[in-house]
Amino acid sequence: MRKNLNVITAYSIMMGLIILVGIFQSWNIALSIFNLCLISAVMTMGANIQWGYAGLINFGIMGYTALGGLAAVLISVNPVQEAWSVGGLNILFSLLLIVVMVLAIRYALKKYEKSKLRTYIIATIIISGIIIIRFVSEPGIEAIEEVNPAKTGFLGGFGMPIIFSWIVGALFAGGLAFVIGKVALGLRADYLAIATLLISEIVIAIIKHEDWLTRGVKNVIGLKRPAPYEVNLQQTEWFINLVEKFNSGKLNLITDFAERQASLNKFVIEGSSIFVKLCYSGLFLIVVIILLILTQKALYSPWGRMMRAIRDNEEAANAMGKNVVKQHLLIFVLGSAIVGIAGAMLVTQDGLFTPGSYRPMRYTFLIWVMVIVGGSGNNFGAILGGFVVWFLWIEAAPIGLYLVNVTTVGLDDSHFLKVHLIESVPYFRFLMMGIGLLLIMRYRPKGILPEKIEIK
Amino acid sequence: MDFINAIILLLNYIFVPALTYGSQLALGAIFVTLIYGILRFANFATGDMMSFGTMVAILFTWYFQSLGLTLGVLPTALIAIPFAIIFMIFYMLLIDKLVFKYYRNQKSPPVQLAMVSIGVMFITQAVVRIIIGPSDRRFFDGEKFIIKAGEFKDITGLNEGLAIKSTQVITIFVTLILVSILFWFLNKTKTGKSMKAYSDNEDLALLSGIDPKKIVITTWIIAGILATIGGTLYGLDKSFKPFTYFNNMLPIFAAAIVGGIGNPFGAFLGGYVIAFSEILLTYAYKKFFMYVLPESMEPDGLVQLLSTDYKFAVSFSILVIVLLYRPSGIFKGKVL
Numbered sequence: 001m002r003k004n005l006n007v008i009t010a011y012s013i014m015m016g017l018i019i020l021v022g023i024f025q026s027w028n029i030a031l032s033i034f035n036l037c038l039i040s041a042v043m044t045m046g047a048n049i050q051w052g053y054a055g056l057i058n059f060g061i062m063g064y065t066a067l068g069g070l071a072a073v074l075i076s077v078n079p080v081q082e083a084w085s086v087g088g089l090n091i092l093f094s095l096l097l098i099v100v101m102v103l104a105i106r107y108a109l110k111k112y113e114k115s116k117l118r119t120y121i122i123a124t125i126i127i128s129g130i131i132i133i134r135f136v137s138e139p140g141i142e143a144i145e146e147v148n149p150a151k152t153g154f155l156g157g158f159g160m161p162i163i164f165s166w167i168v169g170a171l172f173a174g175g176l177a178f179v180i181g182k183v184a185l186g187l188r189a190d191y192l193a194i195a196t197l198l199i200s201e202i203v204i205a206i207i208k209h210e211d212w213l214t215r216g217v218k219n220v221i222g223l224k225r226p227a228p229y230e231v232n233l234q235q236t237e238w239f240i241n242l243v244e245k246f247n248s249g250k251l252n253l254i255t256d257f258a259e260r261q262a263s264l265n266k267f268v269i270e271g272s273s274i275f276v277k278l279c280y281s282g283l284f285l286i287v288v289i290i291l292l293i294l295t296q297k298a299l300y301s302p303w304g305r306m307m308r309a310i311r312d313n314e315e316a317a318n319a320m321g322k323n324v325v326k327q328h329l330l331i332f333v334l335g336s337a338i339v340g341i342a343g344a345m346l347v348t349q350d351g352l353f354t355p356g357s358y359r360p361m362r363y364t365f366l367i368w369v370m371v372i373v374g375g376s377g378n379n380f381g382a383i384l385g386g387f388v389v390w391f392l393w394i395e396a397a398p399i400g401l402y403l404v405n406v407t408t409v410g411l412d413d414s415h416f417l418k419v420h421l422i423e424s425v426p427y428f429r430f431l432m433m434g435i436g437l438l439l440i441m442r443y444r445p446k447g448i449l450p451e452k453i454e455i456k
Numbered sequence: 457m458d459f460i461n462a463i464i465l466l467l468n469y470i471f472v473p474a475l476t477y478g479s480q481l482a483l484g485a486i487f488v489t490l491i492y493g494i495l496r497f498a499n500f501a502t503g504d505m506m507s508f509g510t511m512v513a514i515l516f517t518w519y520f521q522s523l524g525l526t527l528g529v530l531p532t533a534l535i536a537i538p539f540a541i542i543f544m545i546f547y548m549l550l551i552d553k554l555v556f557k558y559y560r561n562q563k564s565p566p567v568q569l570a571m572v573s574i575g576v577m578f579i580t581q582a583v584v585r586i587i588i589g590p591s592d593r594r595f596f597d598g599e600k601f602i603i604k605a606g607e608f609k610d611i612t613g614l615n616e617g618l619a620i621k622s623t624q625v626i627t628i629f630v631t632l633i634l635v636s637i638l639f640w641f642l643n644k645t646k647t648g649k650s651m652k653a654y655s656d657n658e659d660l661a662l663l664s665g666i667d668p669k670k671i672v673i674t675t676w677i678i679a680g681i682l683a684t685i686g687g688t689l690y691g692l693d694k695s696f697k698p699f700t701y702f703n704n705m706l707p708i709f710a711a712a713i714v715g716g717i718g719n720p721f722g723a724f725l726g727g728y729v730i731a732f733s734e735i736l737l738t739y740a741y742k743k744f745f746m747y748v749l750p751e752s753m754e755p756d757g758l759v760q761l762l763s764t765d766y767k768f769a770v771s772f773s774i775l776v777i778v779l780l781y782r783p784s785g786i787f788k789g790k791v792l
Contacts, residue, residue, distance in 0.1 A: 057567060057570075119781070183776065183780060184776070184779070187779060187783070189565075189566065189567045190497065190566050190570050191498075191713070191779065193498065193567075193570060194498060194709050194713065194775075195775070195779060197706070198706055198709070198710065198772035198775055198776070199772065201706060201768055201772060202768075202769045202772050202773065205765060205766055205768060205769045206769070209763065209765035361581075361702070365574055365577070365578070368571070368574065369574075369578075372571060423589070424586040424589065427581075427582050427585040427586050427590070428582065428586070429582075430578045430579070430581050430585070431579060431582035431583070433578045434575045434576065434577070434578030434579030434580075434581075434582060435575075435579060437574065437575035437578065438555060438572065438576075438579070441571060441572055441575065442558060445568075
């Protein structure tokens with residue numbers, strides 16, 4: 001108990017802060033912060049597995065998040081029959097061609113020794129493959145994008161419950177990570193960072209511009225939900241009774257019937273959106289807890305010990321007969337898959353998929369700040385990092401506004417400096433993140449909750 | 457005649473824009489490569505440092521404009537650049553003293569320095585946005601074109617026009633001068649040579665009495681000059697927007713690595729490699745083939761290898777290919 005004291009204190013303070021937001025701002029805001037904190041925590045756990053367990057830098061988090069989001073779209077949206085009938089065959093045939101291309105490359109890799117000839121053969125296969133695929137897919141893509149472009153203009157998905165996409169998102173992200181890992185894992189640490197960052201940009205470019213698959217920048221809205229809709233809730237008997245029971249104290253004070261009904265209505269509307277958010281919180285909490293148990297088990301297993309050995313001294317681990325390359329690839333795939341889950345969760349919660357909103361600042365660098373601040377190598381630290389940083393990211397604007405008001409208290413309200421500062425309050429969050437990151441890296445380089453390995 | 461038209465077409469839409477864009481990338485890439493070679497870390501704050509320098513230049517430009525000071529046909533920003541450079545060098549040295557110095561003295565691994573540079577990136581981004589705001593700024597004044605497309609058509613009697621913007625000429629011209637001075641400095645002067653020595657083998661350089669403090673300061677000064685000029689030229693040619701500058705960091709990294717990291721000359725050429733391949737691969741060649749080929753063979757489609765949406769993707773793919781097949785870059789830098 002005592003040695004976990006700082007973990008418990010840190011988490012209690014964090015929950016206390018969120019509750020304070022609930023009391024002073026509103027429970028709606030507090031819950032939406034809490035939900036995004038949970039999602040950030042999942043992302044941070046993914047990055048932490050790669051960085052904290054194995055020392056791999058992955059700056060491609062944005063790409064996996066977006067792929068998770070794409071999975072949510074492809075799983076939950078109903079298929080667009082018309083689009084399938086006009087262009088489905090071309091697309092399927094192109095997919096087949098891609099598979100053939102990959103197989104051909106694999107065959108060439110196996111058949112020939114490493115040589116110039118092999119490089120040329122592979123280059124020819126790739127270039128001719130791309131040209132053929134373009135010829136085959138172009139008419140299909142055009143036809144698909146012309147089907148009711150204002151509403152659909154894409155193939156749609158499989159029409160399954162969106163919850164499944166959390167698993168599929170993990171598979172997508174893991175698959176991409178497998179390919180990237182095969183290509184890039186041999187690079188030295190900071191080059192791996194740059195390479196993954198650039199590859200994630202390519203992924204985003206594809207998602208943004210392949211409208212037949214993702215609707216691109218036209219966004220997909222109105223995705224299915226695993227939670228009930230507010231409008232339906234407001235009309236269900238048991239929910240209204242529940243709200244009535246909760247607020248009976250306040251309602252009993254009102255004697256006039258019409259007035260009582262009106263305020264009950266207000267409470268129901270407010271309560272319905274809180275209830276929906278609570279549903280999401282429950283689902284996300286389940287994911288976080290399952291992942292936490294799994295990652296903790298892994299950390300203390302022989303496999304976790306081996307990963308730390310590889311991280312701390314690659315050559316020695318290699319000499320002991322551990323397959324460093326294979327283990328790196330494995331952990332790269334596992335971590336990215338977890339990030340993929342988070343991406344799908346995010347889109348599920350928002351109910352919409354907006355490829356244009358994926359930016360490296362928010363989805364890669366911020367997550368890294370979370371990992372570093374929370375404590376790399378420690379799962380509790382990673383989750384805490386997700387909570388603290390997201391909380392500050394959201395609450396930075398009110399804090400910044402308060403600071404501006406305090407420091408410029410002597411100035412007139414219309415003074416240009418004050419107006420300018422108040423306009424730029426949203427950017428104080430960047431300043432806060434930067435200073436926070438630098439301070440933590442300087443004075444507590446292992447994070448708020450540092451890695452602690454006990455030998456059991 | 458058709459053949460000349462075709463060449464003018466390529467000049468107008470590919471060669472001149474690519475040369476300009478390449479020059480802008482090249483300056484940034486030399487900046488990245490110098491920091492990497494001498495201070496030994498990947499500087500993720502590159503784009504934002506450039507936007508900081510540009511911001512200062514813009515503020516000075518506005519100030520000069522308000523005084524009524526102009527260069528006539530040339531943009532006022534050219535007078536502002538030297539002042540901006542002084543400011544920028546001061547900023548760079550301040551950051552180095554407050555942030556990077558500690559980790560250098562600790563002999564931290566490059567990864568940690570790269571992480572720290574992310575902190576600097578956040579702060580610089582915030583400072584720029586708080587001071588000048590996130591929106592698009594144009595600060596170009598003076599004569600916009602050297603030759604307008606219409607005038608060119610009138611003079612030569614060709615179908616295709618060649619438009620050359622003055623910013624394009626200024627960019628290429630300034631880049632060439634700056635880079636020549638830089639290479640002269642690195643290869644001929646004592647300080648430059650000691651920088652190279654320090655980059656090749658730190659311990660040996662220290663043993664032979666090279667002062668590391670002086671090397672570090674010189675590096676930041678050169679970096680400040682490159683960042684300010686590169687950023688301002690980009691802003692003059694296109695427009696200044698902090699987010700674009702952050703994004704430009706990616707092709708700049710690609711250029712530095714393609715050219716061989718730690719090798720300034722490689723980085724210089726790398727900038728052009730990236731710029732030309734981006735533009736060559738995403739240009740629609742339909743009109744070109746209409747001039748070159750006989751009418752019966754004219755293509756139906758746009759003859760575009762990749763849609764322009766994939767501009768960035770092109771440079772990144774080149775980077776991945778280079779990393780796979782020649783990890784030391786085309787022009788032999790350090791082995792990664």
